[in-house]
Amino acid sequence: MDFPQMVHVLLVMTTFLLAPSLAGNLYQEVKLSGGGPRAQIQNGGQVLTLSLDYASGSGFESYGDFLYGRFDVQLKLIPGNSAGTVTTFYLSSVGSAHDEIDFEFLGNSSGEPYTIHTNVYTQGVGNKEQQFKPWFDPAADFHTYTILWNPQRIIFMVDNLPIRVFNNYAAYGVPYPTNQPMKMYASLWNADDWATQGGRVKADWSKAPFVVSYRNYNSVGCVVSGSNNSCNGNLNSQPWQTQGLDENGRNRIRWVQDRYMIYNYCNDGKRFPQGRPKECRLPRF
Numbered sequence: 001m002d003f004p005q006m007v008h009v010l011l012v013m014t015t016f017l018l019a020p021s022l023a024g025n026l027y028q029e030v031k032l033s034g035g036g037p038r039a040q041i042q043n044g045g046q047v048l049t050l051s052l053d054y055a056s057g058s059g060f061e062s063y064g065d066f067l068y069g070r071f072d073v074q075l076k077l078i079p080g081n082s083a084g085t086v087t088t089f090y091l092s093s094v095g096s097a098h099d100e101i102d103f104e105f106l107g108n109s110s111g112e113p114y115t116i117h118t119n120v121y122t123q124g125v126g127n128k129e130q131q132f133k134p135w136f137d138p139a140a141d142f143h144t145y146t147i148l149w150n151p152q153r154i155i156f157m158v159d160n161l162p163i164r165v166f167n168n169y170a171a172y173g174v175p176y177p178t179n180q181p182m183k184m185y186a187s188l189w190n191a192d193d194w195a196t197q198g199g200r201v202k203a204d205w206s207k208a209p210f211v212v213s214y215r216n217y218n219s220v221g222c223v224v225s226g227s228n229n230s231c232n233g234n235l236n237s238q239p240w241q242t243q244g245l246d247e248n249g250r251n252r253i254r255w256v257q258d259r260y261m262i263y264n265y266c267n268d269g270k271r272f273p274q275g276r277p278k279e280c281r282l283p284r285f
Contacts, residue, residue: 024218034059042056050188051209052085059187062219065070067181067229069121069221070148070240075215077114079139082107084192084203087212089145091182099149099177101154105138106195113136115262120166122175130164131263132256141217150241151178162245162253165285174279181224188212248285
């Protein structure tokens with residue numbers, strides 16, 4: 001069995017094994033946070049749809065704030081011409097010096113692939129973009145997107161396949177989000193000034209409303225409320241709290257990055273003429 005076939009088999013097995021844990025009632029997990037009737041929870045709390053028209057987008061957010069955790073959601077993107085739209089699934093604190101961990105899905109013209117955009121902000125500073133082309137059609141069916149954030153690293157996953165790791169290199173002077181609780185947010189909004197081919201391709205509003213669907217949102221983490229933390233300082237009792245990549249995981253992330261990564265800030269010499277950022281000169285995984 002060659003490596004791509006092995007990855008496919010592992011994805012099928014892992015998705016099957018994870019499916020029972022990804023069953024949450026969205027009425028209990030999230031609240032609608034913008035767009036009025038454009039955001040709707042349907043099917044008894046099993047599906048949430050966001051829509052975008054010329055007047056407004058829409059969004060939702062978690063009830064709880066978390067200081068570390070694993071966050072999964074299944075998402076089906078806009079089919080056909082999605083140019084100018086951005087669909088999101090991310091974690092963020094508040095304020096100008098906020099921390100943020102981003103999944104953004106940049107729409108495209110019909111027949112052209114989406115861009116999966118990732119970024120990490122610490123104390124209000126990001127500039128750590130990595131982008132990927134999907135190896136599947138993200139609008140044809142639901143796919144699972146995961147943000148795992150623990151004290152050692154942040155792992156971005158698609159269908160439980162790791163696509164990016166951002167390590168905690170604070171000991172080397174690299175900022176890492178460690179002390180600001182974050183909510184989960186998701187949204188659909190108009191970004192046709194930049195999202196598709198640098199803003200050259202605009203949204204076709206004759207196709208509106210644009211609709212995306214979310215389901216099976218699941219979060220497990222340290223819930224923070226005021227001075228209370230549900231983990232009580234214990235960050236070694238659950239698998240997500242120390243999860244990293246084993247040899248198989250490192251092979252899988254290399255497979256993704258070698259074939260489907262289309263932008264890596266670490267390799268953008270024009271942005272960093274004085275030399276690559278420090279984390280780019282340290283081990284990736």
